[in-house]
Amino acid sequence: MTRRARRAAPAIVALLTAALLAGCGLVSSSGTFHSAKLPDGDRPLAGAHLTVVSKSFTEQVLLGKITATYLAAAGAEITDLTGAPGSASGxxxxxxxxxxVTWEYTGTAWQAYHGQTEAISDPHELWQRVHDLEEKQGLIWLPPAGFNNTYAFATSRRNxxxxxxxxxxEVAKLPVHERTFCIDDEFFSRADGMRPMLEAYGVPFNTPDGVPQNNVTRMDSGVVYSATAAGKPCNFGMVYTTDGRIQNLGLVVMQDDRKFFLPYNGAAVVQEAxxxxxxxxRGLLGxxxxxxxxxxxxxxxxxxxxxxxxxxxxxxxxxxxxxxxVPD
Incomplete structure (x- = not known):
């Protein structure tokens, strides 16, 4: 299979390359993707010159590559900036x-980009509120996809x-000694993280009849998955709901039945112009x-x-x- 590569504007490349070399997560083959064509041979974007950007973690790079490949197959000349480190540069x-074009998450835009603190549990309402805020900045959020990469807690099938x-x-109703959790440092300190989550479920942190301090183990986020699968030192671990390790390790995601966690539904975002x-x-990204x-x-x-x-x-x-x- 052949590959296409497009050159980005020098100033953007210099900025993103410097950041990537600083070691901010997964670095993919930015600028390269497979050549393909639409099944009917149509080229609805013929003559278009489009730049696709994504953040640097795996899911974002995948979404960027999918988008770059598909829009190029539709006839566009694509500048591929997938793999921009962190949220800021993309x-x-x-x-x-x-x-x-990029892909974003409703919860990220609501909290990180617009500083909103209101908890909105309905996914469509949150998308609409974000859509309206972003439209004022010339960014159009297309209808969300069917995935929600939010926080959750998981356990092993055995547990x-x-x-x-x-x-x-149901976790909150377990005996105190069974309410053991593995989380990372960021989730422990977040305003929408561990402490308020436990409060919402009626088992406050660091209380004898809630979740004692010794019941919470802080570790690197990558280690949380394997520790949760092993059931040591915790029965329940913080996960991201679209992470591939959930299936690979056979983890069971606990239902957030009180809807504490903000939705992080993914949506394609396009410059208004x-x-x-x-x-x-609209149709292609849909x-x-x-x-x-x-x-x-x-x-x-x-x-x-x-x-x-x-x-x-x-x-x-x-x-x-x-x-x-189909293959080109």
């Missing part, structure tokens, strides 16, 4: 108008059966969004993080499997 090039729990309310010029982007689910992204993420496959390969194979593209 966000900045969108706000500055230096990129045309789920042993303890008879499937919801966080770009969308006016190429309204066909084809991608309509096929993305929590379980599907768990599988795609696992192919990169566990099987070691290249994100560009995984993205191309998924588009072929979904019959969105």
């Amino acid at each position: 966000r900045q090039v969108m706000v500055n108008g230096d990129a045309d 789920a059966e042993r303890l008879g729990v499937h919801t966080l309310s 770009t969308l006016r010029k190429y309204p066909q982007l 084809e991608i969004a309509g096929r993305l689910t929590d379980e599907g992204l768990q599988q795609l993420n696992a192919k990169v993080d566990i099987d070691g496959q290249d994100p560009a390969d995984v993205a191309y194979d998924w588009l072929i499997e979904q019959k969105l593209v």
Whole structure:
């Protein structure tokens, strides 16, 4: 299979390359993706020049590669800036108008970009509120995809059966010595993290009849998954709901039945001017969004993080499997 590479504007490349070399997470083959074409041979974006940007963690790189590959198959000339480190740089090039398309999360925009503190549990309401805020900045949020990469707690299948729990309310009713948790430092200190979550479920942190301090173990987020699968030192671990390790390790995600965690539904975001010029982007990006689910992204993420496959390969194979593209 052949590859296409497009050169980004020198100033943007210099900025992102410097940041990537600083060691901010996964670095994919930015600028490269597989060549393909639409099944009917149509090129609705012929003549378009579009820049696709993503953050640097696995799921974002995959979404960027899927988008770059598909829009190029539709005839666009693509500048591929997938793998921008952290939220800041990818966000900045969108706000500055230096990129045309990205994927974002409703909870991230609501809290991190707009500083909102109101807890909104309804996914569509949150998307609409974010859509309206972002539109004022010239960014259009297309309807959300069917995945929600939010916080959750999981346990091993063995512990789920042993303890008879499937919801966080049931976890809160367990004997105190069974309410053991593994989390990372960030989640421990977040305003929407461990302490307020325990309060919401009626088992306050560091109280004898709630969750004693010794019941919470802080560790690197990557270690949380294996510790949770092993059941030592905790029965329950903080996870991200689309992480590939959930399926790989056979973890059971506890239902957030009191809807404490903010939705982090993914959506394609397009520059308003770009969308006016190429309204066909709505339908094309909608084809991608309509096929993305929590379980599907768990599988795609696992192919990169566990099987070691290249994100560009995984993205191309998924588009072929979904019959969105055919080999060029």
